[in-house]
Amino acid sequence: MPMIVTVHSWGGGVGKTTAVANLGYLLARLGLRVGLVDAGLQAPGLHLACGVPDGQLRRGITGYLVGECGLDDILYDLGPLAGLGGGRGALHLAPGVVDMGAIARPALAGQYDTGLLHEGIRQMAVALDLDAVLVDTHSGVNHEAVHALAIADVCLTAARPDTRGLSGGPLMATISRRLSVPFALVLFTMVPPGMTNTALTGIALRRYESPMAGALPWAAELARGDHTGLFAAAFPEHPFTVALHDVANLLAGLRT
């Protein structure tokens, strides 16, 4: 089985999906075969962070979870889009689709089999010979997030280092630990200038009782939202990319 990395958060809009897409890309650049799974069923967006427009996707993960289509129908090879060359590294996406029928009915009514999420990841890993699968979740405590934590080898609690992050973030980290996730780590996001890694490491240990996986700086280019596609591919030297690269190295190291 590949290493399953679940990224979750208490609050929404903390930069979780952006982190998952770009972390997947950076792991693929390190030579890993990576799968990205959009388990944010209520508001899928991982495809956009990967540079795939809404209109290009017909079917998505909720269709698979309710048995309307097979896994083969939803997998999307991001290799060409991400500019991955001929090496071992690969990047595949199991996306959600932005479609009223696909989202509202199954996700809101809970009419799907969450067990299929794990089975889907397993099948995807075998079919594509994956080393790692990154699972993006919807914020807060919900069905898919808890399920995705229960099957994780690593969980990253994404949080802004602000009052809201410090409110429910530690609760999410506690849930991960109680579900016995082997590596429960904090990923600080949208870190404002002036906050040092030393200070953030202290906050992670004291408030989250977890080690820090990394600290991603605030990036005006991301906040403006005028960039489409994989940020790390377009801005390889940006401090956001450099910080995320360290997280990718850490995750790659946890595999061995």
Ligand SMILES: Nc1ncnc2c1ncn2[C@@H]1O[C@H](COP(=O)(O)OP(=O)(O)O)[C@@H](O)[C@H]1O
């Ligand atoms: N480090 C960052 N600095 C500034 N803006 C960011 C950063 N990371 C993400 N964003 C922006 O914040 C918004 C929400 O990000 P997203 O990844 O969708 O969050 P989430 O998945 O937690 O809801 C997007 O417009 C994104 O471009």
Ligand SMILES: [Mg+2]
């Ligand atoms: Mg998101």
